[in-house]
Amino acid sequence: MRKKTAFFVILFSCTTLFSIAQFYKTSRTDNSFADSLTKIVYDFKQNFYPIQGKQLTSQVMADVYQSNVGIPGAAHCIIQRYHSEEDTTASWQAIMFEGEQYEEALKIYTNTIKQIKKTKLKLGESTHGTFTGEIEKPDESASFTVTPLRLDIADRDYKYFYAEVEIINNYDGWEVHLNLHNKKNDEEQY
Numbered sequence: 001m002r003k004k005t006a007f008f009v010i011l012f013s014c015t016t017l018f019s020i021a022q023f024y025k026t027s028r029t030d031n032s033f034a035d036s037l038t039k040i041v042y043d044f045k046q047n048f049y050p051i052q053g054k055q056l057t058s059q060v061m062a063d064v065y066q067s068n069v070g071i072p073g074a075a076h077c078i079i080q081r082y083h084s085e086e087d088t089t090a091s092w093q094a095i096m097f098e099g100e101q102y103e104e105a106l107k108i109y110t111n112t113i114k115q116i117k118k119t120k121l122k123l124g125e126s127t128h129g130t131f132t133g134e135i136e137k138p139d140e141s142a143s144f145t146v147t148p149l150r151l152d153i154a155d156r157d158y159k160y161f162y163a164e165v166e167i168i169n170n171y172d173g174w175e176v177h178l179n180l181h182n183k184k185n186d187e188e189q190y
Helices: 002-044 102-118
Strands: 052-055 062-067 076-082 090-099 128-132 144-152 161-170 173-182
Touching: 002 102, 002 173, 090 102, 102 128, 102 144, 102 161, 102 173
Parallel strands: none
Antiparallel strands: 052 062, 062 076, 076 090, 090 173, 128 144, 144 161, 161 173
């Protein structure tokens, strides 16, 4: 009888410790996501120059650079500097998922949006904010879906700043992107 009791006490203790460890692991992951996102958003004010790495292969419309700060779970992160005289701001992008499984892409898409929305940004002594917006529900038959999240902050430099999470169906499978950039409405002029 004592052996059974001892076994259940040990089993209960191990289960409890494992649950606590998973809780702290989740909290730590969330904190590293929030810390990275805060750093990237903060450096937007300086057009992402503080986190710009080496130049990669350029495109016709933009120069592409490696980002020295990434988001946990991202395959790679880049900064794009467009060849535009009207808008000289750069954009930052992370590839959060590349693969064939729609269910996995959908999970990453949804989780990325949730993590962005629960991040409390501290961008200075008195500048705090969060991203707001409603999730766009993807349809597996659609080629892409985008959820725009606007930065809700009382700072003129971030007036048109958005985080956009995209789920894209391309020829090779699915991709999930996180884009951080200025985005003015079509009616507004630069």
